[in-house]
Amino acid sequence: MQPEFWHQCWQQQRIGFHQTELHPLLPVLTQQLRLVAPVHTFVPLCGKSLDMLWWRQFGPVVGAELSELACQQFFQEQGWLAQREAHGSHQVFSAEQIRLWQGDFFALQAEQPGQIELIYDRAALIALPQSMRLAYTQQLKLLCPTASLLLLTLEYPQAEMQGPPFAVTDAEVRDLFGFASEIALLAVRDLTGRPFAQRQFSVSQLKERAYLIRW
Numbered sequence: 001m002q003p004e005f006w007h008q009c010w011q012q013q014r015i016g017f018h019q020t021e022l023h024p025l026l027p028v029l030t031q032q033l034r035l036v037a038p039v040h041t042f043v044p045l046c047g048k049s050l051d052m053l054w055w056r057q058f059g060p061v062v063g064a065e066l067s068e069l070a071c072q073q074f075f076q077e078q079g080w081l082a083q084r085e086a087h088g089s090h091q092v093f094s095a096e097q098i099r100l101w102q103g104d105f106f107a108l109q110a111e112q113p114g115q116i117e118l119i120y121d122r123a124a125l126i127a128l129p130q131s132m133r134l135a136y137t138q139q140l141k142l143l144c145p146t147a148s149l150l151l152l153t154l155e156y157p158q159a160e161m162q163g164p165p166f167a168v169t170d171a172e173v174r175d176l177f178g179f180a181s182e183i184a185l186l187a188v189r190d191l192t193g194r195p196f197a198q199r200q201f202s203v204s205q206l207k208e209r210a211y212l213i214r215w
């Protein structure tokens with residue numbers, strides 16, 4: 001997907017991927033992670049996800065998002081006045097222990113997210129076409145060399161629908177993260193016939209998987 005695609009989604013508020021409530025698996029997944037606070041969490045391709053508020057209870061949260069509108073809306077909708085600073089090709093919006101790096105995720109440099117113990121990917125990997133996914137995983141490893149990744153994927157028969165979101169199979173996850181020391185499948189949710197955030201897809205099967213990946 002080209003940046004223009006995502007900018008248009010935000011300008012036209014075609015953001016059916018946005019969840020108006022916390023992701024329902026978060027409490028049970030968090031228990032499985034046995035976190036010891038403080039945990040610094042990185043949320044790549046974060047949009048204005050309310051899940052960032054969940055992670056904030058464990059420590060500071062850093063997001064990366066292309067759209068300035070998304071960043072502004074996130075803070076406005078919480079009623080928070082964000083500070084804004086320029087950092088090279090990015091702007092950083094920050095308030096209340098949440099810092100959003102607005103700009104291209106792929107242009108972030110190694111030290112920029114700071115110390116990170118946990119990466120949370122919901123609708124980030126699956127937002128990218130196959131040709132960009134390996135670069136995405138390599139960039140995660142570069143930005144957060146010592147973090148664990150909580151990854152949510154979606155799988156459906158790809159021929160039945162055009163992404164995004166794209167189907168990412170279990171085999172592809174294992175291939176993309178071939179450098180990881182551990183890939184644990186934590187949960188599988190059957191979403192067939194059920195909505196994905198604000199969207200309803202006409203596909204014959206829809207599965208969400210949650211993984212914990214350590215490298």
Ligand SMILES: C[S@@+](CC[C@H](N)C(=O)[O-])C[C@H]1O[C@@H](n2cnc3c(N)ncnc32)[C@H](O)[C@@H]1O
Pocket residue numbers: 003006007017018019044045046047048049064065066067070103104105106122123124127164
């Ligand atoms: C499917 S949405 C998911 C947003 C969020 N993770 C959520 O769960 O609501 C994908 C997001 O990635 C952002 N995005 C796409 N390409 C990006 C890039 N190269 N750098 C930073 N953000 C990007 C889009 O603007 C969009 O908000």
